[in-house]
Amino acid sequence: MENQKEYKITVVIISALLGLILTASLAAIFRPVSDGTGCIADIYQDGNLLASIPLDGKGAPYQFTVTGENGCFNEIQVCPHSIGILSADCPDKLCVNQGFIDRLGLPIVCLPNKLVIRLREADSGAVDAVAY
Amino acid sequence: MSLRKLTALAVYATLALAVYAIESAVPPLVPLPGIKLGLANVVTLILLQQYTAKDAFLVLTVRILLSALLFGQALSLLYSLAGGIVSFAVMCPSNRLLRRKLPFLTGALGGLSHNLAQLLTAYAVTSTAGVLVYLPYMAASGILAGLFTGLCAHFAGRYLIPHTK
Known part of the structure; x- marks a missing residue:
């Protein structure tokens, strides 16, 4: 009987946890996300900050390619308000399928090529933009 | 190990491999890396219920190594191994604690720990703290997928002939 009680307590604790x-x-997933007008896209490769691109709605869209070790590449498209990966040589293409991001929240991650694109607010940590 | 048991475990390993192959052929529902049902875990849960932990671990390792050999790359083997071993290390004692009766709770714990281990591996590989933004997504999807695979194991277990020595 005592054992049965102990068992029930274990089950309740695990379920509650x-x-x-x-x-x-x-x-955490459904918390309101601040809209990304005037945010900055940080592009990291292997943990190093490659570039910080302001997405402030100015200028025309343009593309560039980031290459990494073993000749891997990600072609990145910058739009006035969003950023995304157009094409890549990684096998799963998850980074391409994630499309364009335009607000703070989930970063674009290409695990095979160790590339991360993350948005942050323009006024936060402006000094970080020069910390290469 | 008796011939009968060896054959049964080999069939289970093949089943896990086939389920894994079919699941990876289906396009992902969510465009986030690492979020999937993990149906191959059903086999691990069934083995934990009906066989010993050692047998379940054997089949799990065989499945991971063979799937990496057949479909994967070196990096996906690293993720599979990290997730598989950590989730097994959590599921094995919790299954004993739950007296093999509630595979969906064991599965949820396993799914959670599997995703957390993969997230930490991703953190180690990219050395970017940014991937930790995925934490709530990975935790929630791990628990939900684990509940589902646990229920699958629960109902599938009813129709299987219990293992006899």
Whole structure:
């Protein structure tokens, strides 16, 4: 009988823990995201900041290519308000399929080529833009 | 290991490999790396229920190594191994704690730890703290996918002939 009680407590604790983590995660996912007008796109390769591109709505769209070790590449398209990866040589193309990002939140990550594009607000950490 | 058991485990490993292959042939529902159902985990859960932890681990390792050999690249082997071993290390004691009765709870714990391990591996590989933004997505999808695979294992287990020595 005592064993049965202990078992029930274990089950309740594990379920409560999982429920808590799930609720916290969902709350974090659906929290309001600030819109990215005037944000800056940071492009990281292998953890190093390659470039910081302001997405302030000025200028015409343009493309450039980031190459990495073993000749891998990601072709990046910069639009006035968004940034995305047009093509890449990685096998899964997850970075391309993620499309264009235009607000703070999820970064574009290309794991095979170790490339990360992340948006941040323009006024936060302006000094970081020169920290190459 | 008896011939009967060896054959049964080999069939389970083949089943896991086939399920894994079919799942990776289906395009992902969410355009985020790492979010999937992980249906091959159903086999691991069934083995944890009906066989010993050692047998389940054996089939899991065989499945991961063969799938990397057949479909993967070196990097995906790293992610699979990290996720597989860590989730097994969590599922094995929790399955014992739950007296093999509630595979969906074991599965949810396994899914959660699998995704957390893969996220940490991604962090180690890219050395970018930015990938940790995925944390809530990976945690939530891991728990939900684990619940689903656990339920699959629960219902599939009813129709399988229990293992006898």
